[in-house]
Each structure stands twice: as structure tokens, then as C-alpha cells.
Amino acid sequence: MKQALHIFKKxxxxxxxxxxxxxxxxxxxxxTGWFFFTTFFLYNQASLRNFFSLLPLIFSxxxxxxxxxxxSEELNVGSYELLLTMPVTFLDVILGxxxxxxxxxxxxxxPTAAYPVLVSVMGDLDWGPVVGGYLGALLLGGAFAAxxxxxxxxxxxxxxxxxxxxxxxxxxxxxxxxxxxxxxxLLGVLxxxxxxxxxxxxxxxxxDSRDIVYFFSVAFIGLYAANLSMQQKY
Amino acid sequence: MIHIENLCKQYQDLQAVDQISxxxxxxxxxxxxxxxGAGKTTTLRMLTCxxxxxSGSVRVKDLTIENDDLAIKKLMGYLxxxxxxxxxxxxxxxxxxIANIRGVEPxxxxxxxxxxxxxxxxxxxxxxxxDELSKGYKQRVGLAHAMMNDPEILVLDEPTSGLDPNQIVxxxxxxxxxxxxxxxxxxxxxxxxxxATCDRIVIINRGKIVADGxxxxxxxxxxxxxxxxxxxxxxxxxxxxxxxxxVDGVEEVSITENVQGGLDIKLTCDGQKATRHKIYACIKGxxxxxxEFVIETQTLETIFRNLTQEK
Numbered sequence: 001m002k003q004a005l006h007i008f009k010k011x012x013x014x015x016x017x018x019x020x021x022x023x024x025x026x027x028x029x030x031x032t033g034w035f036f037f038t039t040f041f042l043y044n045q046a047s048l049r050n051f052f053s054l055l056p057l058i059f060s061x062x063x064x065x066x067x068x069x070x071x072s073e074e075l076n077v078g079s080y081e082l083l084l085t086m087p088v089t090f091l092d093v094i095l096g097x098x099x100x101x102x103x104x105x106x107x108x109x110x111p112t113a114a115y116p117v118l119v120s121v122m123g124d125l126d127w128g129p130v131v132g133g134y135l136g137a138l139l140l141g142g143a144f145a146a147x148x149x150x151x152x153x154x155x156x157x158x159x160x161x162x163x164x165x166x167x168x169x170x171x172x173x174x175x176x177x178x179x180x181x182x183x184x185x186l187l188g189v190l191x192x193x194x195x196x197x198x199x200x201x202x203x204x205x206x207x208d209s210r211d212i213v214y215f216f217s218v219a220f221i222g223l224y225a226a227n228l229s230m231q232q233k234y
Numbered sequence: 235m236i237h238i239e240n241l242c243k244q245y246q247d248l249q250a251v252d253q254i255s256x257x258x259x260x261x262x263x264x265x266x267x268x269x270x271g272a273g274k275t276t277t278l279r280m281l282t283c284x285x286x287x288x289s290g291s292v293r294v295k296d297l298t299i300e301n302d303d304l305a306i307k308k309l310m311g312y313l314x315x316x317x318x319x320x321x322x323x324x325x326x327x328x329x330x331x332i333a334n335i336r337g338v339e340p341x342x343x344x345x346x347x348x349x350x351x352x353x354x355x356x357x358x359x360x361x362x363x364x365d366e367l368s369k370g371y372k373q374r375v376g377l378a379h380a381m382m383n384d385p386e387i388l389v390l391d392e393p394t395s396g397l398d399p400n401q402i403v404x405x406x407x408x409x410x411x412x413x414x415x416x417x418x419x420x421x422x423x424x425x426x427x428x429x430a431t432c433d434r435i436v437i438i439n440r441g442k443i444v445a446d447g448x449x450x451x452x453x454x455x456x457x458x459x460x461x462x463x464x465x466x467x468x469x470x471x472x473x474x475x476x477x478x479x480x481v482d483g484v485e486e487v488s489i490t491e492n493v494q495g496g497l498d499i500k501l502t503c504d505g506q507k508a509t510r511h512k513i514y515a516c517i518k519g520x521x522x523x524x525x526e527f528v529i530e531t532q533t534l535e536t537i538f539r540n541l542t543q544e545k
Contacts, residue, residue: 003335006335009334010323013327014322014323017322017323077320078314080318081284081318082312082314082318082376084283085283085310085314086307086335086336087304087307087308087335088307
């Protein structure tokens with residue numbers, strides 16, 4: 001576990017050495033800020049619901065950009081060989097990188113804390129959904145980061161990793177919006193698979209164990225698949 | 235120290251390593267030699283627990299790579315071919331990261347990094363990003379990486395590839411310096427390097443061991459035929475060839491005229507002393523002037539070529 005922490009530290013500070021972190025954060029803030037505030041004054045409501053409802057869609061292409069290099073770059077440069085010949089286990093490597101992603105997502109969300117503060121000045125803000133929303137954002141980010149890590153472990157090409165992860169994340173986000181195309185008997189199952197559906201519940205301020213179990217399961221499956229794909233290269 | 239038995243590695247349709255077995259004693263510097271694609275890197279990767287062997291076993295002390303890979307990794311320092319390092323980290327940051335993962339205690343960490351920087355000649359580049367370093371410096375960072383926790387076994391994959399002659403000499407000196415206390419396994423396809431640094435040489439070709447021994451014993455075993463280099467003056471080529479070929483035990487004669495008007499003759503003959511006596515007697519019987527008579531030792535190059543070339 002100590003090893004995972006060292007890898008976490010290296011990966012997290014690694015984000016801020018290269019320009020990637022700043023570019024991703026800037027794009028994220030621009031996109032969310034623009035979409036949120038263009039409609040905010042029209043609705044004339046002191047709530048962040050619109051901001052949170054945007055997140056699954058935006059995360060599906062922002063988070064793959066955060067995770068794409070984590071394994072692909074190592075495979076491409078070959079530093080993977082140095083990493084694995086040091087006294088670390090696969091679990092250390094995966095957890096270290098995963099924690100670095102979560103920390104980065106938290107850092108990315110941090111500046112948006114200005115929105116609820118601003119909104120609460122303008123009107124009467126209900127803080128429950130806001131706290132729930134941020135918790136949900138972290139859970140959603142974690143689930144997508146695990147998917148992204150898996151995609152990154154498949155290939156040495158970062159662009160391929162990005163596209164694969166985006167495709168999976170988009171499908172998870174959009175599946176519950178496509179339900180009217182699908183046979184009725186499968187509706188329940190497919191709706192349950194959608195990340196958007198579960199995220200909506202949490203961002204309303206309802207913390208239901210089913211949603212939490214869902215996000216943890218997606219994260220677990222993603223990390224486990226990443227582990228398998230690494231083992232295969234061994 | 236290290237015991238390798240019947241090690242095999244099979245890639246889809248390529249047998250990269252085929253039934254390799256050898257032992258490495260403590261304190262030995264072992265050179266793994268072979269042409270490109272012989273299976274050197276694959277062998278080293280299995281030894282360092284990066285690849286899993288298809289079959290066969292590797293034991294380090296009493297540890298096996300299947301059950302105790304973490305413990306083995308702790309004992310080993312590894313420098314992969316062409317030192318693949320994280321490009322955007324600073325050298326200092328990188329070494330700190332390695333020290334942490336390698337479990338170097340925080341209070342000795344700085345001292346250890348300074349010591350390694352001195353040993354590997356990195357003091358001037360500590361604050362530079364690894365990406366900006368030249369190949370030679372990257373190799374040195376890789377070497378510092380491998381030696382970080384003062385491992386008992388050092389595994390170096392082509393440690394001098396891509397370096398200039400000065401750097402090669404420096405790296406070899408470092409290897410010999412640390413080789414006094416440590417067990418070192420290095421792979422190379424440069425023979426003079428193996429000759430200069432290693433106590434023992436294992437030559438592999440197409441995944442199989444074709445020779446194993448000290449440089450001297452390899453040279454002795456390398457071939458029964460000896461080459462004699464003879465220089466004669468005041469002799470005519472045709473006559474010399476005829477006379478020398480007639481001597482018992484001489485198999486081949488090749489004559490070239492040198493610039494001074496003398497003859498350079500290469501005689502391939504059996505290694506026996508009697509044959510050399512007969513050759514000398516034959517020359518003495520004529521009025522040629524003998525100016526040189528040398529046994530040409532077989533170099534590692536010829537042995538290597540004989541062993542690794544397709545017949």
C-alpha cells in the first residue's frame with residue numbers, strides 16, 4: 001500500500017508538470033461555465049441542477065483525456081518495464097494511478113465551488129443537492145476513470161485509449177436517454193446500466209445505496225479489467 | 235546465487251529462449267553474449283520477473299520467481315535496454331521517486347542520491363528534465379536507478395549501447411568498480427566489452443546456449459586449428475607456397491606480398507608443437523630470411539562467429 005502511495009504522488013504531480021492538466025482543467029471550466037450560465041438567468045432559479053446534469057456528458061470526454069496517458073505512455077516509452085521490475089505489485093500500480101485520477105478530478109472540480117457560493121449570494125440555495133452533486137461527481141468521475149484506465153492499459157497509443165474510453169463512457173451516459181428505441185422487456189436492466197440515470201438521483205440530493213453500489217461496481221469492473229490486461233502482458 | 239534451469243519462453247510462433255540453464259555465483263560478472271534477436275533481453279526479463287517463463291525455473295538464493303517475485307525484485311537492480319525513463323520528470327525528482335519505491339529510508343535518501351550522482355557523473359544534470367538529456371546521460375540515470383537500493387544483483391541490458399567511446403570506458407569502470415562486491419549480469423553484442431569486463435561469458439544463439447566459460451577457456455576451446463603468421467624476405471611466392479604446403483600438418487597456405495617486398499604468409503595448421511618445428515626446419519633449409527614467426531591467437535570474434543553463424 002505504501003508503494004501505491006508513492007506511485008500516486010508521482011502520477012499526481014506528473015499531471016501538473018506537463019501542460020495536460022492545465023489544458024484539461026481550462027477546457028472543463030470553460031465548457032461547464034458556458035453551458036451553465038447561458039441558461040442560468042433564464043430559469044431564474046437558485047439551483048445548480050443544470051450544472052450537475054451537464055457533468056456526465058462532459059466527463060465522458062474530459063476524463064478519458066485525463067486517463068489516456070497513464071498506461072499507454074508507459075507502454076510506449078517502455079518505462080513500464082522499469083516500473084514492474086521494482087518491488088511493486090499490479091495492485092499497487094493500478095491503485096496508485098487510480099487514486100491520482102480521483103485526486104485530479106477533485107482538483108478539477110474545486111474551482112467550480114465558486115458557482116454555489118455565487119448562486120447562494122443571489123438567491124436561496126438548497127445545499128443538500130449541491131453536496132450530493134459533488135459526491136456524485138466524484139463517484140461518477142471514479143467510475144469513468146476506471147474505464148479510462150482500462151482503455152489505456154489496452155494500447156500503447158494514447159489516441160486509441162482516448163477514443164475507446166470516450167466510446168464506453170458516452171454509451172454509459174446516453175444509454176438511459178436511448179431507452180425508447182429498445183424493447184420493453186429490457187428497459188429495467190438497461191436503465192439500470194446507465195450512468196446518467198444513477199447520477200441524476202444523487203445530484204437531486206438523494207443518496208441511495210443502489211446508486212453508490214452502481215458506481216463502485218463500474219469502478220471495480222474497470223480496474224479489474226485493467227489488471228487482467230496488464231497481467232496478460234506479463 | 236542464481237540458478238536457472240531449462241528456461242523457455244515461447245512467443246506465438248517463435249521460441250525466443252530454448253532450454254537455457256546456467257548458474258551464477260556470488261560476486262561474478264557474467265556476460266550474456268549473442269547476436270541480435272538471440273534471446274538475451276528475453277532471458278534477462280524473465281530473470282527480473284518482468285516476463286513469465288513458458289517453462290523452466292529461476293531461483294535466486296532460495297527464492298523462486300513464481301512465489302517470491304517481490305523479494306527477488308528487492309534484491310535486483312535492473313537497467314533495461316536503452317533506459318526507458320519518464321521523460322518529463324527532472325532527474326532529481328525521478329531519483330527521489332525511485333528511492334521511495336525502493337524503500338530507501340527518508341533520512342539517508344538525500345545522501346544516497348548524492349552518492350549515486352557522484353558515482354554516475356550526474357551532478358551537473360540533476361535539475362534537468364530527463365527528456366533533454368543525451369543518450370549517455372539517460373543511460374547513467376538508468377544506472378543510478380538500478381543501483382539505488384544497493385542491490386546484491388545487478389542486471390544490465392546492453393549498458394553501453396549508444397554511448398561514445400569515453401562514456402563506454404567510464405561505464406565499464408563503474409561496472410568493474412561495483413562488480414567487486416556485487417553479482418552482475420550484463421548482456422551485450424560487443425565482444426571486446428565482454429572480454430574487458432566479464433569473468434565469465436555465456437554465448438547464446440537462437441535461444442540456446444552455445445558456449446559457457448571464462449574468456450580464456452573459450453579461446454582455448456574455440457578451435458583446434460592454429461594460425462601461424464610468418465613473414466619471409468628474399469623468397470619467391472610460388473616456391474614458398476610449394477615448400478610450405480609440403481610440410482606435414484599444414485592445411486592451408488595463403489601468401490600476400492607486403493610493401494617492403496617480403497611475403498606475409500598465413501599458415502593454417504594443427505596446434506602441435508612438432509608441426510611448428512617442422513615448419514621452422516623447412517624454412518631453415520632455404521636461404522630465405524625469416525623476420526616474423528607468430529602464433530595468432532584466436533580472438534573472441536572468430537569464436538563468436540564460428541558459434542553463431544549458420545553453417
